Amino acid sequence: MASMGKQKSSSLDKSLSKGKPEVNAATYALLFSEIVQYCQNRVYTVPELQNKLAEMGQHVGSHLLDVLFLREKGFKREIKLLSMLIFIKSNFWKTVFGKEAEKLEQANDDERTYFIIEKEPLVNKYISVPKDKGSLNCAAFTAGMLEAVLNGANFPAKVTVHWHKGTCFMIKFDESVIARDKMIDSR
Amino acid sequence: MTVYDFYLFDRNGNCLYYAEWNRRKQPGISKEEEFKLMYGMIFSIKSFINRISPKDVHDGFLNFKTSKYKLHFYETPSGLKFIMNTDLNVGNIRDVLQQIFSSIYVEYVVKNPLTELGEPVTSELFRSKLDEFVKGLPFFGTRASS
C-alpha cells in the first residue's frame, strides 16, 4: 500500500494530465466520519485518537505531495523555508481544500515555530465535539497530512493541532531546517 | 402565531429529539410516556389515512387541528418523522419541516462523525441551529402576540 503512488506511474501520468474531477463534499464528510468512528473504537483517549488520525493523514500527505508537484506544471521544489510555507498556505491549501488558508504567522518567541490558522477546516465542518471530549480536534488528520508534505519536501517538522482562533496548526521545524535556511540566506 | 414544540422520531419509534418553546402547559406524564403516546398516535393516524383515503395517497398525513393547537407532520422516505405543534393560525408548513430535515438534521447530525444514528441527538450544534431556525420563523412570533 505504501508504494501505491509509485507502482503505477503510467496511470498516474494519465490522470494527472486530465486532472481529477472533484467529489461531493458530503461524500468526503461521510467517509471521514467513518474513519473517525473506526479510529475511535480502537483507542481509549483523545490523544490516541488524534495520533491515529494523524497517522492516516500522513499516509494521504505523502502521496499527495507527489501528485501536487507533478500536477503544478513547472513547479520546482521549494528550498526556502518561507516560500515553502507560503506554498502550503496558498497553492497547497487551494488545490486540496479549494481555498487558501486564512492565516500564516510566526511565533514571537521561537524562530522554529509557525502557525497556520483556519477557522473551520474541511474535516471539522460538521463536528460538534461533545463536552467529555473537549479537546478533540479531528483536524489532527490535516496536521498529519501537512507533516508528511513538509517531511517529503525535505522540511522535517512536527505539526500539531490546537483550538485557537478556530483551528490552529502549529508547525515546529527541525533545527536543521532553520540552520539550512540561515546558510542559504548568508550566501 | 407561535410554535409550541417539536418532536423528531426515527422509523423505529425512538424519539431522537424534543424541544419546546412556548408550551405553557405540561401533560403531567413522563416525557418517555408522552413520546410513546405521540408516536403511537402518529402511527395510527398514518395507517388510518392510508386505509380510508378514497384515492391513492401521495403526501399522506400533513396536519390536524384541535380548538387549541395544530399538529404538523412530515415524514422522509427513510422513515424519519418531524412533528411540530403550533397555534391555529399557522398554515401548511411542510416545507419548514422539510428544511429542518435537509438543512439542519442532515448537516449537523447525519454528517457529524461523533453522532450515532438512531440514538437521541445530543449535538450542541444541532440544538442551537434548530433553536435559531425556529425562532427565526415568520410565525414564531413574540410572546406579546401569542
Place this chain on the structure above:
Amino acid sequence: MSRQTARGGDPRKVNGELFTLTYGALVAQLMKDYENDEEVNKQLEKMGYNIGVRIIEDFLARANSTRCNDFRDVAEQISKVAFKMYLGVTPVVSNWSPAADEFSLLLENNPLTDFVELPEGHDALIYSNILCGVLKGALEMIQMDVDVKFVQDQLKGDNITEIRLKFIKRLEDAVPVGED
C-alpha cells in the same frame, strides 16, 4: 470544467485526489489492523453500510424524490442520480434478470481506485467493497433488503468493474410497542 470550479473553491466539492487518497489511507490502515483480506472486506462493507444509512438522508434531502415504485426506478436513481451526485460518475445499468429483481452497475472509472494497484499476496481483497455496504445500507433505509456484491473488478484485471444488486424483500415499518 470541473477543474475550474475547484480553483474557484466550490465549498460543496472536494478535491478528487484527496478523496481517493483518504480512502486509500483507510484501506491501508485496515490491512494493518486485520489479519486477512476477508476481515478487511467485511470491515469495509460495515463502514460502507454506516455511510449508506447516512448518505440516504442527504440524498433524500437533496433529490427530494418520493419512494421508488419498482426496482427499475431504483436502478435509475442509483446510477443517474446518486452515483453522479456523490462520486461524479454514472454507471451503466445492465444485465437485468428476467424477473427484473437483479441488475448490474457497470463502472468504467471507479473513483476509489485511481493510483491503486493491489499489493502482492492480497488477491482476496475487494478494495472497493465499501460501495456494496453503502448501497446496502442506503436501500435498507428505504425499506429494501438488497444483496450487493462485486462480480468483476478492473483492479483484478477484468475489463470493467461490475456491481450486482439482487432484490430480496421489502422491509416493513416498525410497529410501535403495544400495537399490532
